[in-house]
Amino acid sequence: MAGSTKVYELRIYHAASGKMDSLVARFRDHTDKLFAKHGMKSVAYWTALDEPAKSSTFFYILEHPSREAAAANWKAFQDDEEWKAVKAKSEENGKLVDKVESTYLMLTDFSKPLD
Numbered sequence: 001m002a003g004s005t006k007v008y009e010l011r012i013y014h015a016a017s018g019k020m021d022s023l024v025a026r027f028r029d030h031t032d033k034l035f036a037k038h039g040m041k042s043v044a045y046w047t048a049l050d051e052p053a054k055s056s057t058f059f060y061i062l063e064h065p066s067r068e069a070a071a072a073n074w075k076a077f078q079d080d081e082e083w084k085a086v087k088a089k090s091e092e093n094g095k096l097v098d099k100v101e102s103t104y105l106m107l108t109d110f111s112k113p114l115d
Contacts, residue, residue, distance in 0.1 A: 005066035007104050008043065008114075013058040014099040020047075020055050023096040027058070030086040038077040040064065043114060063114070067104060 015023045024047065032042055043061040048054045064070035077083055090096060107113065 007064050007067055007070060007106055009062045009064060009070060010101075010103045010105055011060050011062065012101040013097050014101075015056050015058060016095050016098050017056075019094070019096045020058070022090060023058055026086065026090045026096065027060075030090075031083075034077060034080060034083050034086070035062065038073045038080065039069065040073050040077065070104070 013023060027045060032045075035042055041063040043063050046059040048057055048059075062070075064073065
């Protein structure tokens with residue numbers, strides 16, 4: 001791991017009331033593919049087993065080659081016309097997300113590398 005610039009981004013989405021299923025569907029049907037298009041590697045997506053998080057919180061981790069690459073890839077993703085169309089269509093009946101949390105992480109020197 002010495003010298004690696006690879007970073008992981010933990011993102012937590014707090015879904016708008018009653019919008020969790022629509023948020024998960026947007027990721028399943030569109031967002032994951034668009035992330036790949038823009039060089040963002042999806043590590044995994046999670047939903048909680050227990051309330052209150054079960055009906056309102058969506059978790060995922062992205063892998064980026066570096067913090068700089070993450071910033072460039074996010075900009076390209078946000079500027080993508082396909083993403084803009086998907087977002088607009090999915091939010092015709094109201095926004096899906098109330099709050100997004102993002103934390104950049106690096107593996108410790110004793111952590112096993114992720115595939």
